[in-house]
Amino acid sequence: DIVMTQSPDSLAVSLGERATINCKSSQSVLYSSNNKDYLAWYQQKPGQPPELLIYWASTRESGVPDRFSGSGSGTDFTLTISSLQAEDVAVYYCQQYYSPPLTFGGGTKVEIK
């Protein structure tokens, strides 16, 4: 199974400042035949189900604000919130879909400083 490791476990950022979340996979999730990274990011607010933010490592889902961006390739990925808003307080998860079983990172909790 591909193990997804996120860091940090939590971070506190001031409103309007940048938040950066890292995700590392135990093996590459880059599929060479189409040059795509099989990596997604989700946001989960308290008491709610997760919501898809990013897929193919850097493609924003429709309706997701452009302050959210994804980057990286192979085994190392980053989710960046360029200017943190109050409504961004949540837990963020990465997920690989390169090979079954589909696996998630342990989550990163983002709070306001």
Added chain:
Amino acid sequence: EVQLVESGGGLVQPGGSLRLSCAASGFTFSSYWMSWVRQAPGKGLECVANIWQDGSEKYYVDSVKGRFTISRDNAKNSLYLQMNSLRAEDTAVYYCARDRGPQGYFDLWGRGTLVTVSS
């Protein structure tokens, strides 16, 4: 409205059984892979099972193989999870999720149903 609505959760004793259902609406259910993803209290996400559009292919995480069975009824726009031989560690909120797959990422989630395994 495009949505998924789970039902069937509850309190069950260790070794017992439960059947979860997920009603889909607002989209062509038969065109999508579907999955069950669970979240233990205060913990992260785990995809426990997924199923091909016509139900011909199914995948399970090792921890539930032989105990859980995923199925679907495309005529009723419904997804199911039959859970047998339940253990305390199966306690979780179970989410139904639409998979923009095959075996891909999840672009639509239900609100979940809580399964508690306890004596």
